[in-house]
Each structure stands twice: as structure tokens, then as C-alpha cells.
Amino acid sequence: MAENKVPVLETKKLGINFGGLKAVSDFNIQIYEGELRGLIGPNGAGKTTVFNMLTGVYEPTEGTVLLNGVPLNGKKTHQFVAAGIARTFQNIRLFGQMSVIENVKVAFTKDVKYNLLDASLRTRKFWKAEREMTDKAMELLSIFGLEDAAELPASSLPYGRQRKLEIARALATDMKVLLLDEPAAGMNPTETAELLDCINTIRNRFGIAILLIEHDMSLVMNVCERIKVIDYGVTIADGLPEEIASNPRVIAAYLGE
Amino acid sequence: MSTFIQTVIVGLRLGSVYALIALGYTMVYGIIRLINFAHGDFIMVGGYTIIFTVPLVLALGLPAWAAVLAAVAVCALVGMGTEIIAYRPVRKKGTNMSALITAIAMSLFLENLAQAIPAIGPNPKVADQIFTAGGFKIGSVTFEYTTVITIVISAVIMIVLYMFTQKTRLGRAMRCVSEDKSAATLMGINVNHTIILTFAIGSALAAVAALMYMAQYPRIYTTLGSDLGIKAFVSAVLGGIGIIPGAVLGGFVVGLFESFTTSYISSSLADAVVFLILIVVLLLKPAGIMGKNVGEKV
Amino acid sequence: MKNNKTARSYLVNTLVIAAAFILFQVLTGLFGSEGDFKLVLVPSLWQCCYLILLAASLNLVLGFLGQLSLGHCGFMAIGAYTAALISLACERAGVFTDKAGLVYILIIFGCIIAAGLLAAVTGLLVGIPALRLKGDYLAIITLGFGMIIVNVINNLPFCGQDGLSQGSAAASLYKTGLGFGSKAKVTYLWIALVVTILCLTLMFMFVRSKYGRAIRAIKDDEIAASASGINVSSYKVLTFTYSAFFAGVAGALYACANSSLSTSSFAFTNAGILNSTFVVVMVVLGGMGSLTGSIVAAVIMFFVNYQIANGSWVAALPPFLNGVFKYPMLVYAVVLVIVIIFRPRGIFGTYEFSLTRLPEDVKKARARRAAAKAERKEAVSHG
Numbered sequence: 010m011a012e013n014k015v016p017v018l019e020t021k022k023l024g025i026n027f028g029g030l031k032a033v034s035d036f037n038i039q040i041y042e043g044e045l046r047g048l049i050g051p052n053g054a055g056k057t058t059v060f061n062m063l064t065g066v067y068e069p070t071e072g073t074v075l076l077n078g079v080p081l082n083g084k085k086t087h088q089f090v091a092a093g094i095a096r097t098f099q100n101i102r103l104f105g106q107m108s109v110i111e112n113v114k115v116a117f118t119k120d121v122k123y124n125l126l127d128a129s130l131r132t133r134k135f136w137k138a139e140r141e142m143t144d145k146a147m148e149l150l151s152i153f154g155l156e157d158a159a160e161l162p163a164s165s166l167p168y169g170r171q172r173k174l175e176i177a178r179a180l181a182t183d184m185k186v187l188l189l190d191e192p193a194a195g196m197n198p199t200e201t202a203e204l205l206d207c208i209n210t211i212r213n214r215f216g217i218a219i220l221l222i223e224h225d226m227s228l229v230m231n232v233c234e235r236i237k238v239i240d241y242g243v244t245i246a247d248g249l250p251e252e253i254a255s256n257p258r259v260i261a262a263y264l265g266e
Numbered sequence: 267m268s269t270f271i272q273t274v275i276v277g278l279r280l281g282s283v284y285a286l287i288a289l290g291y292t293m294v295y296g297i298i299r300l301i302n303f304a305h306g307d308f309i310m311v312g313g314y315t316i317i318f319t320v321p322l323v324l325a326l327g328l329p330a331w332a333a334v335l336a337a338v339a340v341c342a343l344v345g346m347g348t349e350i351i352a353y354r355p356v357r358k359k360g361t362n363m364s365a366l367i368t369a370i371a372m373s374l375f376l377e378n379l380a381q382a383i384p385a386i387g388p389n390p391k392v393a394d395q396i397f398t399a400g401g402f403k404i405g406s407v408t409f410e411y412t413t414v415i416t417i418v419i420s421a422v423i424m425i426v427l428y429m430f431t432q433k434t435r436l437g438r439a440m441r442c443v444s445e446d447k448s449a450a451t452l453m454g455i456n457v458n459h460t461i462i463l464t465f466a467i468g469s470a471l472a473a474v475a476a477l478m479y480m481a482q483y484p485r486i487y488t489t490l491g492s493d494l495g496i497k498a499f500v501s502a503v504l505g506g507i508g509i510i511p512g513a514v515l516g517g518f519v520v521g522l523f524e525s526f527t528t529s530y531i532s533s534s535l536a537d538a539v540v541f542l543i544l545i546v547v548l549l550l551k552p553a554g555i556m557g558k559n560v561g562e563k564v
Numbered sequence: 565m566k567n568n569k570t571a572r573s574y575l576v577n578t579l580v581i582a583a584a585f586i587l588f589q590v591l592t593g594l595f596g597s598e599g600d601f602k603l604v605l606v607p608s609l610w611q612c613c614y615l616i617l618l619a620a621s622l623n624l625v626l627g628f629l630g631q632l633s634l635g636h637c638g639f640m641a642i643g644a645y646t647a648a649l650i651s652l653a654c655e656r657a658g659v660f661t662d663k664a665g666l667v668y669i670l671i672i673f674g675c676i677i678a679a680g681l682l683a684a685v686t687g688l689l690v691g692i693p694a695l696r697l698k699g700d701y702l703a704i705i706t707l708g709f710g711m712i713i714v715n716v717i718n719n720l721p722f723c724g725q726d727g728l729s730q731g732s733a734a735a736s737l738y739k740t741g742l743g744f745g746s747k748a749k750v751t752y753l754w755i756a757l758v759v760t761i762l763c764l765t766l767m768f769m770f771v772r773s774k775y776g777r778a779i780r781a782i783k784d785d786e787i788a789a790s791a792s793g794i795n796v797s798s799y800k801v802l803t804f805t806y807s808a809f810f811a812g813v814a815g816a817l818y819a820c821a822n823s824s825l826s827t828s829s830f831a832f833t834n835a836g837i838l839n840s841t842f843v844v845v846m847v848v849l850g851g852m853g854s855l856t857g858s859i860v861a862a863v864i865m866f867f868v869n870y871q872i873a874n875g876s877w878v879a880a881l882p883p884f885l886n887g888v889f890k891y892p893m894l895v896y897a898v899v900l901v902i903v904i905i906f907r908p909r910g911i912f913g914t915y916e917f918s919l920t921r922l923p924e925d926v927k928k929a930r931a932r933r934a935a936a937k938a939e940r941k942e943a944v945s946h947g
Binding site: 064066085086087090091095096098102103104105106107111112114115116117118119121123125128129130131135139178179181182 | 766769770773774775777778780781783784785787788789790791792793794795796914
Binding site: 295299300301352355356359360361362363364366367368370371372374375377378379381382496499500503507532534535537538541542544545548549552 | 630632634693694696697699700701703704705707708709711712715716718719841844845848890891893894896897898900901904905908
């Protein structure tokens, strides 16, 4: 049934070279609305590089990224975000000196309509926009159980909550596709379980597509509908979790030949 | 035609002084990623040391330029002291920007300290003749002894320095630390000693540059360092900061442009032209002529 | 409830500022013609006004956006020369003959606005290329632009006369319409105060809006900011331009308060006090990210400078200390290094003083100290 629709995120023959080294080549993926995809592979396989191409941090040397069928070639990161692709980072990147709620509000900036004059004169438009922003931010924070920490500096949060805040911030950009880069890295089993709940909640609630990079195989196998495996920048398998688990090439890549 | 050649020669002379100073900037930047704003003021320190030691040296029956040895020693000490007292504590705690601000503060400190010392004071001082005056002529072009000596000595120093970094143990340690501090520590290199050595060498070069400069313009004042230093720094950035041959190249580019602007356009625009070149180069090639672009890892 | 609190703090701030202003006007009316008030206090206030604007405007770039700009005085120079040249042109065209009346006041305001706008345009033109670079490179390129601006002004044919020239050749600025004498400084002090308050308000409004949030995010982490949909380069250029505007206004006030202009006052460093480095010192000491900190730092440093230059106690010092106090930058340099080592974000950090929140904050700070003390005690008893 999904095959009839236009995929939300699609890549065609995406590839990138770093000074002659092919880091990723011929990367093709289609992600549909509401789908949760996994992207796995051994260390250094090129997963984060794929993310960086999908968010405009690196410009691919070949191929295109399409969002709802619209190519995003040559756009900058913030334009990718405006188009509807948001991400989290492998090593958390919060605005550590800003408060938790401000971290979320920053992500609303691109959609706030008031201008410098409104801000200078503190017009009604300004107050209304700011109020709406606060309400929306609190709503997002409450999904992640962070509303009690709204005024604390983001860097003072414990690790697990920082992860959640980063996801909340990504959600605040009002995206269509969410890219999560190893969200469970460094978490203990309880935190990982909580995170799983979170991911499921947001998927059900916002109906967005999610692409997940993960090292923790059990997490990927549990939540993802389809999984893509890359090694040395090349796709070596793509399929349902059970197919992946028994794929000899995947096993070989993970265990080493 | 003879004006042209004369202009080139002046450019090379200026360039070799700039290159010597630029080497100090570049070596320090290469190793701790910091623009050492105080480096220009090391020249000033060197200059005053020379002024005060020349009478002493002459009394001992030595040639005037021997005063540079004292200047080298004093500058090396000041350089090492700056690193130990100011830069190291900030590097441990602060960000890139706080290190940069510390460097500016150290520059202010040295300049104003010099003014506050009664023997130096805010007014310019005139130096004695350092090298033999005069020169020789080839065709219609005059070669002053000072100019020739400046260019030759600078060239020798640059070659020696390059050999030092490439061939000796200490030189290799310096390159190693600038590549990766923690890996260098693992290889048994004492990072702090290497950094201090870098400061000592860089500051010593500033002392030599002071001698070269004063041989030509025997007038010294407390903000001389920042005037010269800024141009030398531009040279270092122009060539690609952190790269030793880059500093030399940049020094000559800046020297030649300054000399040509002065003799063909206007001396009051020389500074603006030098900065204009820097801006153009940085915009076209942000890491300098010989530099490599390194993006931030995401 | 929170909205009420905001409204209340706006009201309190407005009332306090208005009351202070009125009180000041009354005092000026009463003592305006008297010795020290006219010859010391009022000129000092003029100087404080432009120093405050200069520090606060650089803080937008240095403290909030987190980019080191070393050519800030270049924008001030543009403002100062623009204001002086416009007033000169007006006088030559016979728009005003004596320095009084509504037309004259309008011309002063016109000069101030034009100064800000031209500085802002320059800021935009400099910022677009320069802000593509970061960190050390940005510092050096802004330094370069600052020097170029000064160099260009030096070489403009029409800047070399009537108090606009470089250094000693300066005749009097009084002729140009600006460059107030001590009496005019008293009469028009209100202009300096109104302009400063207005500009500071605009800067506060900027910082406490989506713009301020965006630039603080950029300071913390540029990559994360662009991944949150912030157009990093355009916010950087906007902030740089906005900051240049206020530096230009500061320049116009400088042109009003000084009898001559000389480009060497706007260089990166010089033997005097006003230069780009000094502005950086003010911002860092006041706190990178605290506008009120910049205000306090500017006033205190002005006071210290004034005392060093004019205080009788300096002359009474033993001779070996004379040199130290003759060159206050020496002291500032040492203080700067110490502050950077122990408080890398400046003395006040990002803390903003607030009239309505002050008691609360003092209480909080006390509680924090007590907690820290208790913790130490506990650590000792455990150890």
C-alpha cells in the first residue's frame, strides 16, 4: 500500500568522496510517512556521513536528496530544516548555556513571523507570537517529561534528559522527517526503554517518518519496520528485521570475515 | 626601470623582516592555535634591549650588531614568561576566544609597561648605526649593505629553521605536538616543554627582526611592535598560518605590495592595500595561500 | 501570572528611568551654570554616554553572538565623521546660524541618525564577507577593515579641514556646528541621555526576542543552530549591522562632545584610551553577554580613567608608581588577564541587573553561597 504514495524522503544514487576516498556511494532509500527506518552498519561504515548529506552539512558529490519529490541540491542546512528534515547528533549538541525551554524556542525561530520593528516596539504581534511559542514549547517539553526543568540551563540536565531535549528541539522545527543519530548511545537499559517509549509516542502523535542510526541491535530490531545495512559506504542489505538478522553478509560485516 | 628594481629590492628587504616575524606567529599558531598578539611587542622588547646594550657591546670592543645576542636572550625569556604566566592557565580553562583576548591583554601590558618604565617612556628613541653605512652600485641600481645583509641573514635563518623542524628530534616533536597534542603525549613528548621551546624560538626570531628593522629605520617607539606585528601577522595568515614556508611567502608578498604601493601610489595607502590583499585572499581561500581547509567534524 | 510580572517590570523600569531623567533635568536647571557641575560632571556624562553605547553595541557581537570583532571603533569613526560633516554642510548652506532653536536640534538628531545609518551600511558591507570567517580569522579581518576605514577617512580630501583632520592639524570642531562647548553640553545633555536610553532599550529588545535567542544559540553551537533551522550567516550579518549602527550613534555623540576629531582615536590601539582594544576590554570586564554589565563597566572605567588623569591623589603617589597610573591600560591589561583566568565570561558573565529582580537575586545568591559553604563543610567532615 505504501508503494503507491510519494515517499517523504528519497535519495537517488547518493554518494560522496573525501579527497578520492569514496565514503558513501550509490545510497538509495525511500521513507514513507509514519515509517520508522533503521540504518545500521559497523563503525566507520558511513552512517553519520549519510546523515550529514541528508541535512546539507556535506554536499554530496553525486545523487540527490528529495523531500516529497522536491530535490534539495545545493541547499544549506537551515534550508533543509525549513523544507522539513530535522536531526539529532551522535554527540549531543544542545545550547548548553541556554535554558531548556529556550533550546526548544530557538527551533521555532524560523516560523516566527514578527520582525525587528515588532520586537523593538514590543507590539501586540510580538507578545502574541512569544506567548504562543512558550505554550507550544511547554507542550513539547511535557511530552518528554521535561516541563519541570524548563528554566534550568540545558547543560545541567542528566544525559538521558539531554537526549530527550535534543529530540524535542528537533520536533519543534515542525519537520516531516526526523533523523536520529544513535539516540541510545551511552544510555543504560532503563533510559533506553524510556527513549523507545518516547520514539513510539512521537511517531503515533505526529505521524512523521523517522530514520534511526543505532549501534544497539536489539533496539533497532525491536522498533524499526525496515532496516538498511551499510558497510564501507555501500549498501549490503535492506529488508525486514528478521531478514537482516539472518543475512550472511550482515553477519559477516559485523563479525568481520 | 631602475625605480622598478629599487622597489623590488625594498620590497624584499621589508619582506624578509616581515617573514622573520611571521615565522614567530606561525610557529606559535601551529602549536597552540593562538594568534599571539603579544608577538609584535616582543620586537619592541628586542629593539629596546638592543638600544640599551649597544653602548655596552661597543665598550667591550665588539661590533654593534652583537647586541642582538642580548636581545635574543631577553626576548626568549619574555616569550617563555608570557606563555607560562598568561597563556597556559587560560588554555587549560578557557575557550578559544578567551585565549585570544588574553593575547591582546598581554600585548597591551607589554606596550604600556614599556611606556611606564622611566628609561623608555612614551617618546621615540633613536638607535646607533648598526651595520656599516653605504653600499655598492650595479648599473644604476644602488644596493645598500644593510639591505643585502638583511636579506641574506633572513634567508639563512629561514633555511636553518626549516631544516630544524624537518630534521631534528626537537623539530619533529614540535610538528608532532601541532598535529595532535594527546597523541604526542602518548609518544612520550613533553608537550609543555615543546610549547615553551616554540615560544623561545619564535621570540628569538623577533629579536633578530628588531635588529634588521633598526638597521634600516633607527627609530623605536613602544607601539612599534603592534604596527610591525600586524603586518607580519597578515603575512602569516596570507601564506597559510601554521605553515612555515607559508609565512615566508606571505612575508615577501606583503613586503612587495607595500613597497610597490608606496613608490607607485601613495605611502599613506600602503596599510590599506596590505589589508585589502589579506581580505581578498581570505575570502577566496580562507585558510591562506598554502593552507588546507579543515571543516568542523559533526 | 508571568505576563503580569513582565508588565510590572516594564512599568517599574520605565518609571525609574523617567524619574531619574526628570530629576536630572531639574538638577541641570538648578546647577547648570555652576563650576564643577558644568565643567566636570556634564562632560563626564557625555563621555559615559558614548562609552556605554560603544561597549553595549560591541557586546551584541562579542558577548551575545560570540564573535571577536577588533574593528569596532572603525564604525564609530564613520559615525563621528558623518555627523561632523553633515553639520558642517548645514552650517555652510546657512541652514542654521546660531547654535540654538528647533532647527538646530533637528539637525543634531538628523546627524545622529545619519551617522548610525551610514555606520550600519558599512557594517553590512563589511559583515557580509568578513563573517564567512570564524574565530581568529574573523578577529584579524575585522581588525583589517577597521584599519582600512581609518585609512580611507585619512585620505578623503574633504576630511582634512575644520577640526576633521588627522592629529595636530585639527582646528576647532566648534565651527562645524557640533563640538559643543561646556555651556552647550549642559543645554543639550538631554539629547545624549535620550539617545543613550533609547539605543540601550533597542538593544535590550533585540536581545530579548527571537533574534537574541538565535544569536545566543549560534554562540553556543553553530552547527546545532543551523540544524535548528537558524540561518546562521544572515543572523550574524544582521547582528553585526545592528551593532555597527549603535557604534555609529556613539560616534555622533563623540563628535558632539569633542572639540576636534582625529582618526588616530579610532585605531586598533593607540597611546590614548579610546580605541578598539579598549572597547573589547570594557565588554570583557563587564561580562560577555550582559548589557547591564557593559554599562557598569563603561562607567567604572571612565571613572578610573578620569581619576588617573585628574585625581589629586595620583600626583601624591610616590614617583615610582607614577608611571603605572599614567598608563591605565597597564592596569587594565593585568586585570583583564586575571579576570579571563578566573572568570572566563567576564565579571558579570551573562547576568543582567534588574530593578525588579534585584532583591530576589541577592537572596538566591546568598542561598547558593550558603549551600556551597555547607557542601564544603560536608566535604571536609567526610575527608
